[in-house]
Amino acid sequence: MTSWKDELADLDIDGLIAKITTYNPNANPELLMAAFEYGGQMHFGQYRHSGDPYYTHPFEVAEILADMQLDDATIVTAFLHDTIEDTGSTYAEVSEKFGKEIAELVDGVTKLTNLQLSSSETKQAENFRKLFMAMSKDMRVILVKLADRLHNMRTIKAMRPDKQVQKSRETMDIYAPLAGRMGMQWMREELEDLAFHVLNPEGRSSIMRRFLRLQKESGDVIEKITSDIRHELSEAGIKAEAFGRAKKPYSIWRKMQEKDQSFSRLSDTYGFRVITKNEADCYRVLGVIHQRWRAIPGRFKDYISQPKSNGYRSIHTTVSGRDGKRVEVQIRTREMHEVAETGVAAHWSYRDGIRVENPFAVDPAKWIASLNERFEAADDHDEFLEHVKLEMYQDQVFCFTPKGEVVKLPRGATPLDFAYAIHTRIGDSCVGAKVDGIRVPLWTRIKNGQSVEIMTAEGQSPQATWIDIVQTGRAKAAIRKSLRSEDRDRFIRLGRELARVAFEHVGRKSTDKALATAANQLRLKDTDELLARLGSAELQARDVVQTLYPESVGEVDEIDRDTAVSGLEAGQDFDRANCCQPVPGERIVGITYRGKGVMVHTIDCDALAEMDEDTSRWVDLHWHSGKHPAIHTVSILLTISNDAGVLGRICTLIGEQKANISDLNFLDRKPDFYRLIVDVDLRDIEHLHAIMVALEADSDVAAVRRHRDISRKP
Structure with missing residues (x-):
């Protein structure tokens, strides 16, 4: 009869402990072995979808974390991470056997596992909040969870097809971006590619086929270009490592979609890295690369002088290499490379058998703490989720105050975002902005390296239109808070009247109980919050009625096409611009044209840039609320x-x-x-x-x- 010891015999625990003690001579082999055996005993008799003994999974998770050179507590947590949830083990028992620190880590991973992160938007927001709270207590919890998800994705083919799709979508939407935001780019790429394999197998196969065809046509491009780089470095007397790799299929597919280019026209299907001994050599290598190959304009980024918020430092340049092929080269020191590969995990890393502090590793809890601090300002779940996604998914631009201080903002940010990043008071009182000394509209997109000056005035307050202009969660939250607090009583009175009319329209009464129930259904704090949002037009009265009495909201008359837009002068004609094709519900602006009347554009239409200086042609327009025809x-x-x-x-x-x-x-x-x-x-x-x-x-x-x-x- 098979015992739990027989199942563990196939797992190379001695090899794993040897790997750990190689990078951490102070590791505790007895603790690791005890956790390994306890986990195996607890999971004995359990099997994975593939038919393998279940404990192969925790062991592989521990292997992934050991490859990341993490500490004993994290690896022990990997061995035990499913015991409290899936076996007869308890928090108290784990705490007694392995200490409170490990019990807390195991409990944290268990709680994360129980979060259904792919559920509805509101539920998802609540789960994100719990996820970040768990991470703020101990970052190692999410490192174990990410390694757990990585191994599950590597073995996902054993699951039911519908479960494969669900887990892959969750991985693509949440875990892969989270790994990237933590600086663990290798893990992000692998998670994305594994999910891509499930969600779009045809797309991935087409990329792989084209790669093979390209290799047949041009030979081993990576080896040739790497050899060229090494030769140039040797000639210049610079000691550095150089190596190359093909980009992951999903990375290539995403670039094809973003740039709207075919595979044959895509430039950066290969990436090359040069690892130097010190920072000065990074810039020497850059000079050598640019002397040997022609640099591509607009494709140079210096993340050494302007690091990313997750600690990432590197110089990126794209050059025209062999046979005119464009290739990206990343240049960094060994310490920078460790952070680039492992992100916040570098905080726990070892070098030459000693736990060292990498000067470029970001404090593992700092960015989580900053997120949690901002989230406290979010008044509802939607705002919270908006903050999360902005923080996790946005690339950054670096701009400057007039005094030369650096401000980091998400790509696409405006001077209003800049103002709110400085201080809420500056944002609230903003009346204008200058970028590089030139007056610009508040919806201008800020670019890397620009200097931004904000003009303020006493008595100025945020406008409702600003919500559509700003990009950052912090600015949106501050504007909404100001709009709701300003004239709140007036909004509540107006909202109560709007609710009364809307309820009477369907033969109902807007009683306090009905309004309180609607507020609860819409996840709002109380009735006053509901009425204030009604009065400020953030919420439609028809939606409130439909929340309580969906069957009572019947057909309403459609709005006539000629009266769909308000803000026009009497007799003025309008038409929708073909460039941006605005539709009801979008923020719009009108531009007058001789002989054409008023042309309606969306507020973010690129064509508006040509009219920045000619404000006399601008007309403030709004779509009428109601049911529009499908035209x-x-x-x-x-x-x-x-x-x-x-x-x-x-x-x-x-x-x-x-x-x-x-x-x-x-x-x-x-x-x-x-x-x-x-x-x-x-x-x-x-x-x-x-x-x-x-x-x-x-x-x-x-x-x-x-x-x-x-x-x-x-």
């Missing part, structure tokens, strides 16, 4: 599988959303996929969102996004 054409860019029946099913899917297809235009026909633009007639922005979600959910749709064409400007 507003929007172009959607789709990448779909080239299979029988796929296009017909996509058209049916759009029809099921009660939308009409007015035109189809094929951009690219490949053996494995089609790229096409579909023109769809819609009611409003919510109608568009519903269609985009339905399309994105289809397994044969590889990519879907709204298509805007600046060349079609008036």
Whole structure:
């Protein structure tokens, strides 16, 4: 009869302990062995979907963490991370056998495992809050959880197909970006690629086939270019390591979508790294690279002088290499490389058998603490989730105050974001901005290296339109808070009247109990909060009624096309701009054209940049609230599988959303996929969102996004 010891015999615990003691001579082999045996005993008789003994999983998680050179407590936690949840073990027992520190870590991982992070938006926000709270107590909890997810993704093929898709989507949406935000880029790339393999196997296969074809045509490009770099460094007398690699399939696929380029035109399918002895050599290597190969303008980034917030430092440059192929070269020191590879995990790393403090490793709890501090200002779940996503998913730009101080902001940030990053008071009283000494509109996108000066005035307060201009969660939260507090009583009175009329319209009364119930359903603090949002137009009275009495909200008269927009002068005609195709529900602005009346643009339309100086032509416009007819054409860019029946099913899917297809235009026909633009007639922005979600959910749709064409400007 098989015993738990027999199951453990196939696992090389001696080899794992030897690996750990190599980088950490002060490790405790007895503690590691005791945890290994206790975990194996607790999980005895349990099996994975693949049929393997369950304990192979905790062991592999420990292997991943040992490769990251983490401490004993983290690796012991890996051995035990499922014991409290899945076996007869308890917190008290783990604490008694292995100490309170390890028991707390195991308990933290157990709590994270029980979070359903792929549930509804509101639930997801609550879970994110718990996730970050757990991380703020001890960052090692999330390191174990990430290693746990990595091994589960490596073995995901043993799961049911629907579970594979669910776990892969969760990995792509949450765990991969989180690993990247923590600086663990290698783990982010592997998690993304494993999830990509499940979510879009055809897309990944097409990338791999093209890679193989490219290798046949041009030989081993990586070896050739690496050899060239080493030769140039040797000639210059610089001692440094150089190596190259092919980018991961998902990374290439994402760049193809973002840049709207085919594989053959994509420049950076290969990446090369040069590891130097000191910082000065980094810049010497940069000079050697640029002397030997032509630098590509606009593709140089110096993250050594301006590090990322997760501690990442490196010089990035793209050059035209062999046969004109563009290649990216990253240059960094050994210590910078350790942080680039392991991110916050570098805080626990060892070098030459001694635990050392890497000067470039970010404090593992600092950015979590800063997130938690900002989240305290979030008044509801949606704002909290918005903060999380902005912090995790946005790249950064670095700009300067007039005194030369550096301010980090997410890409796409505006002078208003800059003002709120300095201080809420500065943001609230902002009346204008100068970028590099030139007066600019408040919706201008700030670029790397620009100097920003904010002009303020007493008595100024945030405008409702600012919500659509700013990008950062901090600015959005401050503006919303100010808007809600300013004239709050007036908003509450107005909201109460709006609620009364809306309820009477369906034969109901807006009693205090009804309003309190609606506030609870909408996850708002109390009735006053509900009424204030009604009065400030952040919430529609019709939505409040529908929350309580969905069957009572019947059909309403459609708004006539000629009266859909407010803000026009009597007799003034308007038309939608073809470049941005605005739809009801979006923030809009009008531009007057001689002989054409007023052309309506979305507030973020690129065509507006040409009219920055000519403000006399600008007209402040708004869509009338209510039901609009489905006559507003929007172009959607789709990448779909080239299979029988796929296009017909996509058209049916759009029809099921009660939308009409007015035109189809094929951009690219490949053996494995089609790229096409579909023109769809819609009611409003919510109608568009519903269609985009339905399309994105289809397994044969590889990519879907709204298509805007600046060349079609008036």
